[in-house]
Amino acid sequence: MSTVKLGIIGLGQQGGAYANFIKEGRIRNIEIGAICDIDAAKQERAQSEYPEVPFYQNYIEMLDSGNVDAIVTCVPHYLHPEMGIEALKRDIHALLEKPAGVYTKQVREINEYAATKPALTYAIMFNQRTNPLYQKVKEIIDNGEIGAIRRTNWIITTWWRPQGYYDAGSWRATWDGEGGGVLVNQAPHQIDLLQWMCGMPEKVYTKAQYGYQRNIPVEDDVTTIVDYGNGATGVFVTCTHDVMGTDRLEILGDKGKIVVDDSKKITLKRLHKPEREMSNSMSMQDMMTLFRGKGPEAIYEEEILEFDSVWGGQHLAVLENFAANILDDTPLIAPGSDGINGVELANAMHLSSWLNQEINLPIDEELYVRELEKRRASEK
Amino acid sequence: MSTVKLGIIGLGQQGGAYANFIKEGRIRNIEIGAICDIDAAKQERAQSEYPEVPFYQNYIEMLDSGNVDAIVTCVPHYLHPEMGIEALKRDIHALLEKPAGVYTKQVREINEYAATKPALTYAIMFNQRTNPLYQKVKEIIDNGEIGAIRRTNWIITTWWRPQGYYDAGSWRATWDGEGGGVLVNQAPHQIDLLQWMCGMPEKVYTKAQYGYQRNIPVEDDVTTIVDYGNGATGVFVTCTHDVMGTDRLEILGDKGKIVVDDSKKITLKRLHKPEREMSNSMSMQDMMTLFRGKGPEAIYEEEILEFDSVWGGQHLAVLENFAANILDDTPLIAPGSDGINGVELANAMHLSSWLNQEINLPIDEELYVRELEKRRASEK
Numbered sequence: 001m002s003t004v005k006l007g008i009i010g011l012g013q014q015g016g017a018y019a020n021f022i023k024e025g026r027i028r029n030i031e032i033g034a035i036c037d038i039d040a041a042k043q044e045r046a047q048s049e050y051p052e053v054p055f056y057q058n059y060i061e062m063l064d065s066g067n068v069d070a071i072v073t074c075v076p077h078y079l080h081p082e083m084g085i086e087a088l089k090r091d092i093h094a095l096l097e098k099p100a101g102v103y104t105k106q107v108r109e110i111n112e113y114a115a116t117k118p119a120l121t122y123a124i125m126f127n128q129r130t131n132p133l134y135q136k137v138k139e140i141i142d143n144g145e146i147g148a149i150r151r152t153n154w155i156i157t158t159w160w161r162p163q164g165y166y167d168a169g170s171w172r173a174t175w176d177g178e179g180g181g182v183l184v185n186q187a188p189h190q191i192d193l194l195q196w197m198c199g200m201p202e203k204v205y206t207k208a209q210y211g212y213q214r215n216i217p218v219e220d221d222v223t224t225i226v227d228y229g230n231g232a233t234g235v236f237v238t239c240t241h242d243v244m245g246t247d248r249l250e251i252l253g254d255k256g257k258i259v260v261d262d263s264k265k266i267t268l269k270r271l272h273k274p275e276r277e278m279s280n281s282m283s284m285q286d287m288m289t290l291f292r293g294k295g296p297e298a299i300y301e302e303e304i305l306e307f308d309s310v311w312g313g314q315h316l317a318v319l320e321n322f323a324a325n326i327l328d329d330t331p332l333i334a335p336g337s338d339g340i341n342g343v344e345l346a347n348a349m350h351l352s353s354w355l356n357q358e359i360n361l362p363i364d365e366e367l368y369v370r371e372l373e374k375r376r377a378s379e380k
Numbered sequence: 381m382s383t384v385k386l387g388i389i390g391l392g393q394q395g396g397a398y399a400n401f402i403k404e405g406r407i408r409n410i411e412i413g414a415i416c417d418i419d420a421a422k423q424e425r426a427q428s429e430y431p432e433v434p435f436y437q438n439y440i441e442m443l444d445s446g447n448v449d450a451i452v453t454c455v456p457h458y459l460h461p462e463m464g465i466e467a468l469k470r471d472i473h474a475l476l477e478k479p480a481g482v483y484t485k486q487v488r489e490i491n492e493y494a495a496t497k498p499a500l501t502y503a504i505m506f507n508q509r510t511n512p513l514y515q516k517v518k519e520i521i522d523n524g525e526i527g528a529i530r531r532t533n534w535i536i537t538t539w540w541r542p543q544g545y546y547d548a549g550s551w552r553a554t555w556d557g558e559g560g561g562v563l564v565n566q567a568p569h570q571i572d573l574l575q576w577m578c579g580m581p582e583k584v585y586t587k588a589q590y591g592y593q594r595n596i597p598v599e600d601d602v603t604t605i606v607d608y609g610n611g612a613t614g615v616f617v618t619c620t621h622d623v624m625g626t627d628r629l630e631i632l633g634d635k636g637k638i639v640v641d642d643s644k645k646i647t648l649k650r651l652h653k654p655e656r657e658m659s660n661s662m663s664m665q666d667m668m669t670l671f672r673g674k675g676p677e678a679i680y681e682e683e684i685l686e687f688d689s690v691w692g693g694q695h696l697a698v699l700e701n702f703a704a705n706i707l708d709d710t711p712l713i714a715p716g717s718d719g720i721n722g723v724e725l726a727n728a729m730h731l732s733s734w735l736n737q738e739i740n741l742p743i744d745e746e747l748y749v750r751e752l753e754k755r756r757a758s759e760k
Contacts, residue, residue, distance in 0.1 A: 150593070151601075153535060153617065155630070162662040205585060205605070212611050213530070214659065221531075223613050225585070225603050231592050233603050235615050237533065243658055244637045244649050244680060246630060250535070257624045269624050278623055279594065282542040291540075300624060358736060 004093070004323040005033030007068030009059050009083060011042045014097060015074030018319065019050060027316055029323040033068035059083060063090050070095065070121070070326060072319075076171055077102050077179055081110040084122070084336070088114055093121040095322045099188045100124055100339025102179030103372060104347055105365040107340045114336060121326045122336035127314035128189045129196060129333050130321075133266060133307040137251070137258055138197045140268065147254030147274060152198050152226070152234030158245030159186035159238060166216050173216040175375040181218030183208075183346040187238045192334075192342040194236065198251065200341055202229030203360055208353035213241035217379060224349050227358075256300070266305040273299075384473070384703045385413030387448030389439050389463060391422040394477060395454030398699065399430060407696055409703040413448035439463060443470050450475065450501070450706060452699075456551060457482050457559055461490040464502070464716070468494055473501040475702045479568045480504055480719025482559030483752060484727055485745040487720045494716060501706045502716035507694035508569045509576060509713050510701075513646060513687040517631070517638055518577045520648065527634030527654060532578050532606070532614030538625030539566035539618060546596050553596040555755040561598030563588075563726040567618045572714075572722040574616065578631065580721055582609030583740055588733035593621035597759065604729050607738075636680070646685040653679075 006022065008015045015035075022032050035046045036056040046055045056062035063071070063086055070093035073080045081101040084094040088110075101107040114122040128134060140146060159182055171177025178184055183191070195201075209221035221239040228234070249260040255274045259267040271278070278299070282290070290298065317333070324330035344361060347368050352359040354371050386402065388395045395415075402412050415426045416436040426435045436442035443451070443466055450473035453460045461481040464474040468490075481487040494502040508514060520526060539562055551557025558564055563571070575581075589601035601619040608614070629640040635654045639647040651658070658679070662670070670678065697713070704710035724741060727748050732739040734751050 150621070151537075151617075151619070155533060157632075160667070162659040162664070162667055164659075164663040165667065168664055205587065207585065207605050207607060207613055209611055209613070213656070221611075221613070223605050223615060225587050225605060227587060231589055231601075233587055233589070233601070235603060235617060237531075237615060239531070241530070241655060241659070242632055242637075243651065243655050244632075244676070246639075248628075250626060252537075252622055252624075257622075259626075271623065275621060275623050276593070279542040279544075279621070283544040284542070284548055287540070287542055287545065296624070356738060 001069065001327060002029070004030050004326050005067060005069045006030050007034045007036060007059075007062050007071040007092075008032065008074060009036045009062070009071055010074035011035055011037040011046055012074060015072070018072060018074065018315070021316055021319070023050065027319050027323070029327060030319060034062045034065065036062045060086060063087055063092055068092060070322070072125070073097050076177060077184055078106075081106040084110045085113050088117050088120055088122065091117070091120060093322070093326050094123075094336065095319070096124045096336055096339060098125050098192070098339065099184055099343050099346065100336065101343055102184060103365065103368055104340055104344050104363065105369055107343050108365070111337045111340055121322060121332070123318070123322045123325065123332050124334045124336050124339040125315065125318055126189070126192050126334035126338070127318050128193055130314045130317040131263065133260065133263060133305075134193050134197065136266060136305060137260060140258060141197055141251070141253075145268075145270060146251065146256035146258060149198055149228065149232050149251060149253050151232060151250075151252040152194065153250040154190060154194060154235070155237045155246045155248045156187065156190045157237065157239050157242040158247045159240050160243045160245055161186070161214070161240040163214055166214055173214070173218050174379055175217060175372065176379050178218070179372065180346065180350060181216060181220055182238050182240050183219060183222060183349055186240060187222070188342050188346065190238070191236070191345050192338070194234075195341045195345060196338070198234070199228060201226035201234070201345070201361060203227035203358050204345065204348040204352050205358040206349040206352040208349065217375070219350075219353070222349060224352075264307055264309060266307075268303045268305065269300045270303070271300045381449065381707060382409070384410050384706050385447060385449045386410050387414045387416060387439075387442050387451040387472075388412060388454060389416045389442070389451055390454035391415055391417040391426055392454060395452070398452060398454065398695065401696055401699070403430065407699050407703070409707060410699060414442045414445065416442045440466060443467055443472055448472060450702070452505070453477050456557060457564055461486040464490045465493050468497050468500055468502065471497070471500060473702070473706050474503075474716065475699070476504045476716055476719060478505050478572070478719065479564055479723050479726065480716070481723055482564060483745065483748055484720055484724050484743065485749055487723050488745070491717045491720055501702060501712070503698070503702045503705065503712050504714045504716050504719040505695065505698050506569065506572045506714035506718070507698050508573055510694045510697040511643065511687075513640065513643060513685075514573050514577065516646060516685060517640060520638060521577055521631070521633075525648075525650060526631065526636035526638060529578055529608065529612050529631060529633050531612060531630075531632040532574065533630040534570060534574060534615070535617045535626045535628050536567065536570045537617065537619050537622040538627045539620050540623045540625055541566070541594070541620040543594055546594055553594070553598050554759055555597060555752065556759050558598065559752065560726065560730060561596060561600055562618050562620050563599060563602060563729055566620060567602070568722050568726065570618070571616070571725050572718070574614075575721045575725060576718070578614070579608060581606035581614070581725070581741060583607035583738050584725065584728040584732050585738040586729040586732040588729065597755070599730075599733070602729060604732075644687055644689060646687075648683045648685065649680045650683070651680045
């Protein structure tokens with residue numbers, strides 16, 4: 001195989017964008033094998049824009065057609081795992097849109113099934129992992145440059161959405177259609193980046209507001225405290241009602257600090273001596289001298305790293321990496337099995353907010369599903 | 381009376397600084413009436429530096445001597461309320477050092493007693509309320525310029541203290557000596573400012589770390605989620621182990637946003653239209669146009685206000701204001717009765733962390749004292 005024939009399931013905003021990228025020849029080694037959408041109206045659009053591409057209303061028929069080597073699931077989140085499993089069953093590679101699913105139980109199913117088919121490529125669209133800025137942050141942490149992490153703090157409120165956005169689709173921002181709000185639709189990017197860079201927390205406490213500033217049943221405002229289990233803690237704040245949104249990530253370590261502003265600028269401080277050593281060797285008098293006399297350069301060096309915004313190219317990079325893994329085993333940027341971490345964190349945040357208590361990870365999956373079902377049922 | 385004769389109780393770091401300010405003539409309308417310290421060694425120092433000032437080892441004797449019109453309590457926090465009450469009983473004005481006390485029950489006692497003596501001046505040393513920057517922030521909020529508050533977020537980790545600071549006094553950073561760590565010693569300034577500017581929360585959830593990076597039994601690291609009861613929430617983060625400390629306050633409102641950096645710079649954004657109106661009148665398409673096309677000036681105007689650091693002069697201003705209130709009823713910057721709010725918040729944070737649950741305000745005062753006593757007893 002020299003080119004991957006991709007089956008695009010769902011010709012909405014995301015699926016349409018991928019189809020266009022491929023048609024325009026912007027993704028190496030991928031062609032459109034087939035398009036699938038349950039909406040008959042999409043068939044006309046597909047046939048006019050991609051006249052040579054087979055169209056299916058039923059994705060199983062597409063999988064069985066022999067026209068696709070791989071699929072991408074641009075459909076509501078609940079469907080990602082089962083579609084992925086059906087593809088893998090037929091030895092078809094699967095790229096899941098994020099989030100991997102709505103609840104961990106369904107994501108665990110596909111992870112377990114995928115593990116039985118190691119020759120197949122199973123990946124997830126965590127496009128922000130291709131952002132050179134976050135790759136750099138991960139590298140700085142992994143290199144031990146700032147030492148062990150003591151605290152993380154991410155305010156990511158740049159996900160503004162007007163009421164009209166929510167009103168445009170009846171499934172949007174509902175328990176039954178999406179399984180949540182900002183935690184399952186917008187913030188999964190940062191939730192994944194956080195655990196990718198800083199590791200999985202062991203405990204989570206969340207205060208979420210449901211329909212606070214928007215007329216929706218799901219959460220539009222979330223504040224979470226994470227506990228990494230070794231004394232390190234963190235804060236994660238997100239919402240969809242701040243039109244002047246903030247994107248500020250701070251990571252404090254034993255030997256330094258990283259501050260990321262607007263996903264564009266890293267301010268990296270490296271202490272000359274680990275903080276613990278400073279604490280153990282200094283008196284109150286030394287401290288006064290330090291803070292009133294000399295500038296900060298006495299204790300740390302500061303480096304500023306600026307990055308261009310990379311919006312748009314990220315999805316291309318993940319699609320290309322997916323094809324490259326299929327064709328020549330290039331390592332995946334985001335293995336499908338990683339998707340469960342973000343889902344687990346989002347589930348823990350919901351559960352904590354619903355029960356108003358701190359939640360240990362891994363969560364009680366059955367309890368989560370029961371609580372979610374209550375909310376889905378209440379909408380009917 | 382044209383000059384207030386001040387009795388300084390406790391000739392430590394703070395009391396010594398106030399005595400010096402007065403001796404140097406830097407505080408209008410105050411002279412040193414007497415100095416008191418239980419430590420006999422301080423007597424020598426007092427008599428050499430302030431030879432004409434009477435010295436007492438017992439503060440009751442000082443109060444009864446007729447040498448003082450007013451007192452300031454530069455002693456361990458537990459003692460502030462009872463010393464204040466003893467002064468007021470003798471018709472002597474009282475300025476409490478912060479915090480007003482260790483627990484609300486004792487602060488409530490002095491507040492209730494002071495209310496029976498309205499002719500007396502009862503104030504508290506919240507020196508940071510004199511900071512023009514925070515006065516400006518309060519004014520912006522009170523004027524309604526950013527509308528109703530939706531979210532507050534203060535990371536105040538500039539309170540670095542080395543181990544040597546804690547080791548310098550055996551009472552320091554113990555339950556029995558101070559009644560806590562960063563929440564009762566360093567952060568009360570910001571805890572007061574927060575409630576002064578943004579109002580009292582109705583609920584608090586806190587994760588605190590005890591002896592995390594320092595060899596102390598009390599908290600050196602705190603993360604709190606506050607709930608203002610009307611949907612608005614906030615985060616408050618403080619610690620004493622970040623030598624590259626952050627001081628960043630963000631306040632989001634319906635009509636604008638305030639960001640304060642390093643207690644020196646206000647970035648004020650005022651939306652042209654309230655956010656709710658934008659949300660209700662815009663489609664997804666409008667949103668895309670907004671974020672990809674025009675700059676931010678399309679939706680808000682931004683103003684930057686820079687302030688000089690005012691460290692040092694603040695305590696003078698509170699002392700002078702205290703005297704002015706005694707002499708001519710100039711309104712107090714920080715009435716003594718306000719002190720309970722910060723103590724209540726700090727108590728709620730401790731209690732939440734101890735019980736690992738969200739705490740409603742007002743707290744259960746008896747429960748707090750019982751839990752505190754357990755920790756005091758464990759040190760003996």
